[in-house]
Amino acid sequence: GEDVEQSLFLSVREGDSSVINCTYTDSSSTYLYWYKQEPGAGLQLLTYIFSNMDMKQDQRLTVLLNKKDKHLSLRIADTQTGDSAIYFCAEITESNSGYALNFGKGTSLLVTP
């Protein structure tokens, strides 16, 4: 399928904001998702955004979507050590039978005290 690209690593200090970026290539993507994965665990859905939206805010999380540039970002405000994990961007398109998710390789977020 199309490639979803993410930077592999991000380090921030506790209390700062984190911004995790993602680019996707399939212009027919209808929904885009952010998942969090802690070591040895499954994936936790954090938030999603519909392709006709520019922004979505949910407590400390803000998702920005630039459909023209096929760029998605996740901002975590007041980052805490418990936010340290791998964050995956994923897209879904109607061309995928069953709406299977197409994931990036993940961004490993390290939050230091």
Add this chain to the structure above:
Amino acid sequence: DTGVSQDPRHKITKRGQNVTFRCDPISEHNRLYWYRQTLGQGPEFLTYFQNEAQLEKSRLLSDRFSAERPKGSFSTLEIQRTEQGDSAMYLCADSSGTYNEQFFGPGTRLTVL
């Protein structure tokens, strides 16, 4: 616990043996997915069920792999004649939402010696 569950959580097997994993989705969710995740990668789609019907298989799903979902409830994924390259985390997810948000189980980590 009303989330997606998977069993076993860990499986160690010798090359050439057969293994079977089970996924129990949230009862009212009619779509069920299997993904495989290797180290440093995002999950990759394997197969998809709508109720009891298997509607899509990825090219990753070789003929040694088979999945079932009898009666549209739990699902099993069997790998025959395991190879070392099958070592991975096998993730199950389900969905029924309008936005096709997928909820993942904790995964089964397979190690083939």
